[in-house]
Amino acid sequence: MLSRLATAARVSRPMAWGLARQSSSIAVGEPTFNESVGLYFEEAAALTKHSEGLLQVLKETDTMLSMTFSVEDTENPEILHTIQAYRAQHSHHRVPTKGGIRFSEYVNEDEVRALASLMTWKCAVVDVPFGGGKGGIVINPADYNVDQLEKITRSYTMELIKRNFIGPGVDVPAPDMGTGPREMAWIIDTYRNFKPEDVSGQGAVTGKPLEMGGIQGRTEATGLGVYFGVRELFRQEDMCASLGMTTGLADKTVVVQGFGNVGYHTALYFSQRGGSKVISIAERDGHIVNPDGLDIPALKAHFDKTGSIMNFPGAESVEGDPRAALELECDILIPAALEQQLNKDNARRVQAKVIGEAANGPTTPTADRILHQRGIVIVPDLYLNAGGVVVSYFEWLKNLSNVRFGRLNRRFDQKRGQSIVNALKRHSIELTEDEESSILRGASEQDLAHSGLEDTMIGSFHQIRKEQERLTAETGTGTSLRVAAMVNAINKVAEVLKKKGLMLAG
Numbered sequence: 247m248l249s250r251l252a253t254a255a256r257v258s259r260p261m262a263w264g265l266a267r268q269s270s271s272i273a274v275g276e277p278t279f280n281e282s283v284g285l286y287f288e289e290a291a292a293l294t295k296h297s298e299g300l301l302q303v304l305k306e307t308d309t310m311l312s313m314t315f316s317v318e319d320t321e322n323p324e325i326l327h328t329i330q331a332y333r334a335q336h337s338h339h340r341v342p343t344k345g346g347i348r349f350s351e352y353v354n355e356d357e358v359r360a361l362a363s364l365m366t367w368k369c370a371v372v373d374v375p376f377g378g379g380k381g382g383i384v385i386n387p388a389d390y391n392v393d394q395l396e397k398i399t400r401s402y403t404m405e406l407i408k409r410n411f412i413g414p415g416v417d418v419p420a421p422d423m424g425t426g427p428r429e430m431a432w433i434i435d436t437y438r439n440f441k442p443e444d445v446s447g448q449g450a451v452t453g454k455p456l457e458m459g460g461i462q463g464r465t466e467a468t469g470l471g472v473y474f475g476v477r478e479l480f481r482q483e484d485m486c487a488s489l490g491m492t493t494g495l496a497d498k499t500v501v502v503q504g505f506g507n508v509g510y511h512t513a514l515y516f517s518q519r520g521g522s523k524v525i526s527i528a529e530r531d532g533h534i535v536n537p538d539g540l541d542i543p544a545l546k547a548h549f550d551k552t553g554s555i556m557n558f559p560g561a562e563s564v565e566g567d568p569r570a571a572l573e574l575e576c577d578i579l580i581p582a583a584l585e586q587q588l589n590k591d592n593a594r595r596v597q598a599k600v601i602g603e604a605a606n607g608p609t610t611p612t613a614d615r616i617l618h619q620r621g622i623v624i625v626p627d628l629y630l631n632a633g634g635v636v637v638s639y640f641e642w643l644k645n646l647s648n649v650r651f652g653r654l655n656r657r658f659d660q661k662r663g664q665s666i667v668n669a670l671k672r673h674s675i676e677l678t679e680d681e682e683s684s685i686l687r688g689a690s691e692q693d694l695a696h697s698g699l700e701d702t703m704i705g706s707f708h709q710i711r712k713e714q715e716r717l718t719a720e721t722g723t724g725t726s727l728r729v730a731a732m733v734n735a736i737n738k739v740a741e742v743l744k745k746k747g748l749m750l751a752g
Contacts, residue, residue, distance in 0.1 A: 279356065286732055291736060314330050317397040319394070332353065336366045337377040341377060342417050344379055345365040347380075347419045349424030364628060399433060413441070414444070418450060420453040434454055445648075453641070463637055463691070464638065468507070472515075473512060476580075476600065476625060480494055495516065500516050501528075502528070514543070524540050533568050534556065534563050535561055569592065578599070578600045582604035585607040600623045601625065603627035605627065605631065609624065623727065637698075655689075667686060710730050717730055
């Protein structure tokens, strides 16, 4: 039985950027993560034609829920664990709001506000009709057993339900750092038990196990989106020429910081689909290097067995600060770990020509300026790591309709494919086994999720490029992809607010 003896909550209205109680800055003298997101917003907002009043509305967090609750210890019921947790809804220009829930001892209100804001701009950039949200629980999951984690997760969910902070049309959580399908299963089960009448209730959370309404393709979505985004950049002849590089990803050297879900899938797709050489992977205890390219599936097997990338037989292990890998010579650098990894202290030593931000906020504003001045192209996080929310959107749509993608049309497509094959054979047109299989095969749910993600990432990239070209022509200076993406997002959200009217917008 969960204890409700020490429950408190506070719902607050906007707090000024940078006034949060705790800094998450890594490099001394750098702004906090929340301040960094605010600075990026202000830089882009100055290039729009919206009023200062409207821009202030766009910048601030609409609603912030801060709570404490207690749960009984599973081994000693006399012990109560008091838990601090948050949920932010940055913008209600579109609902539901959407964003992950992270379990980390370093979670703070400043970080949650920043991540919720980033989700608003991320959704706008990739045309996903959600406002931004984010949640966090201040715990180190390693300090709790499974039963305790379940109690904490369900207790947090009940707090959200009581305050109408969760629901398929209100606010839709998802996995983030320290959480995954298991935690999402606990959340949706708790919600469904309290809201059995909600026929669309399975859409109250995404990133769920398949058995509980999840979607095939969600696990790899963020990493695959990173691959699609960088691949599209390398299809642009003018951009590649300006970098002194050839088009395409084949034989490009890649360094990835982080070997969690995003880092692993990013490395896998660059290696297997792109034909790139992933020459280095960095993790918490150091980095490994192989100039000829790492065997990513073999490294994953080693990592799962040992809990570390170090001492992998197919590479040289380098112990020490994993951020040293950020300074290795390579074509493409993929920070896929924590915030503010590229900062004023190391930005001048980065040797990559392209940086793909797979993590949230891996580059500080100071580093961003230094890298841009050096001619290094940064593919920004608010676009590049949006794959997760794109496929979460597909999962949400699946849950609202209560029909698996492909269920209504897959067999029809297969029969039509067979008719095409038969017609070709009647005209003595020979097909290879692979060609025939490709025509006959109906799209699975995963195929459709990947296809939708690919289309989204390609279309969004060209929206950003068009904005970049417009801004460069207007200002007479080189505009970064980050500024262009943020301007694009601000304009989209602003137009929604203008058209719907501000009285009921927040």
